[in-house]
Amino acid sequence: MKQHSRIVAFMVLASFASIAGQTFQMDQKAYVPFDASTTVALECPDSAAAPWLESHLKEWYGDYAPKVAAGVTGLAAEGDEGYAANVDASGVKIKANALAGVKWASYTLRQLAIAKRGTMKTDGMILPTLSITDSPHLAFRAVHLCWFPETRPQQIERAIRLAALLKFNYAIVEPWGTYKSEKHPWRCWPNAPMTKAETSRLVALGKDLGITLIPQINCYGHASFSRGGGSLKHSALDMHPEYAPLFEPSGWNWCLSNPETQRVLRELIAEMHENFGNPPFFHIGCDEAEPQTCPECTKTPNVELVCRHIAGLSEFVKSRGARAMIWHDMFLDKKDPRWKDFVKNGNAEYVEGLATLPKDIIICDWQYSYGNMKGKREEWPTISFFAEKGFSVAGCPWMNYNAMKPMADYIVKTPGGFGFIETTWHRLRGKEWRLMYMRAADAAWGSSVSHDVSFQRSLRMVDGDMKVKDYLDTGYYNTQIPSEYSGD
Ligand SMILES: [Zn+2]
Known part of the structure; x- marks a missing residue:
């Protein structure tokens, strides 16, 4: 056990994200x-x-x-x-x-x-x-970064550099139709910024700074590579409707009964994994899916189809020397009273299906304290639930800042507790960016809460290292008047 930090003299900058300090x-x-x-x-x-x-x-x-x-x-x-x-x-x-x-x-x-x-x-x-x-509290400390078509590429590099400076050692990069696949160019938006060369450059940069980049492809739900809600955008079908058989009629899920889906996804995974330098993990998404609806998929029980699909992809990832990561939510029964205040999108059949999944899969348990985003929850039974089923589990907070430290502590003490992933989604800007990075870095290193000045100084170091020349790439808002931050 660590001793408590002993601070002889405190200055305004003394409290820094990710200095735990025996x-x-x-x-x-x-x-x-x-x-x-x-x-x-x-x-x-x-x-x-x-x-x-x-x-x-x-x-x-x-x-x-x-x-x-x-x-x-x-x-x-x-x-x-x-x-x-x-x-x-x-x-x-x-x-x-x-x-x-x-x-x-x-x-x-x-x-x-x-x-x-x-x-x-x-x-x-x-x-x-x-x-x-x-020394760090947790061996696996990641940020999850979304690269939307709207995201300035400079922002992704700033986010990677800043994460390294705050001593995260992994960054999961999820392109939302922004990865320019050479194998399947129809899978991204036109002028996708995440080219092979740019990806290699960021991977090499991360390696030098001490942060390993992990690729992600949504292989079940979110197959539109776009947000749900009202966007209705589909990074494949809007411009390439000829690929419709690969998706369920709504476009939200991949069509899991089509063998071409598994083949295409394996090719996409192989291409990205290699482009990322064959890192030890690959995130295959799998959150917020809908029941399959096409006439072929509905011939097989949904859970059987889904688990076979996930197992096939995870075996493929394993054959490449890596471990698959999946989001957890489809594998918690939303009717189970134990998960009343937790994120869950599955049913009892899916919970049974868990037993059929390879145990080297890492379950990424995203829990955002929706009931009370300011709450400081001490117990995280969903993490224990998956760990007791034999999986490694990563706890994934978002803007529930007060819950981060107890979640990290819970992961440390739970057998099967694997690590900590700070998700950022569409909030990689503004005060939310600052708080997510700072509080998560503190939690992952077991530090007390850092002073916000350290975020400002660290961000300025990043901008100096990048030699930024554009006003839009300074600070944590693109502009100050009016702020582009709308609250959603
Ligand atoms: Zn189908």
Whole structure:
């Protein structure tokens, strides 16, 4: 168990997303140079660590970048992602067992460094004296990012970079008709921005920053690759009605009795998985589906058709060396009184069908506290339900900020608790973006609540790294007058 954080001196920036701190001591009055006169003493047995740190210090600080002196001692405990950082009059020291821990340590120092005082232009940085020993609360810490046709591509890169800076280690990227498949070009909107080259660039960027990108394709419901409600848009059928046999008549679900559906989805999965660098996970969606309605699908019990479909795709993902992830909601019975205040869209037959699914599937249990979005729920029985059925389970909050910390704590203590996925949907903007990222990062690292200033400073670092030139790509709204944020 971790000891409580010990904060010797608190400054306005002391509370940062994703610093948990078995020990966390800082003195805001005693700063030391962090510039070209500094040599960071790095102790890490990973030979990739020193070159990575050196090149990134150079990228962030240019001519006044500190130098790096490498040793191989490492850290006694804390795993691959843990780190220790010490700053005092004798210098700056980082210890970690692997490059991952060095990355997190360097982000912490970067967030705490400020420009040296007394000049017009920056002439070096300074760091408060501090002592931090830290490691993540959860091994799997993800954000879920939706790439809508309306999303500025720059926003996706900002979201990936910021997630890494806040020490998330995975980002699930769900294109909403925006992935330009070369195998099946009819499956996306015209001028889809997520080209093969752009995807490879973002995947490589994420890898360098410490965040692995996971692809997603909705393989059951949401087959329109559009939102429900009133949009009625379909990224395939609106412009390519000739592909109608692949979908149920309404277009919302894929037609699961058509063998061509499984073939097309496997080809799409293979293409995206390879484009993403063959990561260890692939999200196949499966939320908010409707009962199948076509004359062929209705010949087979719905649950049998669906489970066979999901099992086939998950076996295919497994054959590629990865694990499939699915949303949970079709596998909770909406009539079950235990789930009164929880998200559920299934029935008793689906619950029985769970037993037929391969157990290496990761269930992504999205629970948004719809009854009370401000509630602080301590118990998460749906997570236990799936874990007891033999699945790994990821807890997935959204804007239920107060529930994030207890949900993360519940996952840690639950056998089968796999990780934490912060979903963002169409709210990757405005104060919601800020709160989702900050509170989720705090929960995933077991930190106390961070100060919002750290979000602003971190976002500005991202924009500096991207060298943004457009007013629309600064801050967390596109524009300030009028705000484009409508509340929905
Ligand atoms: Zn059908």
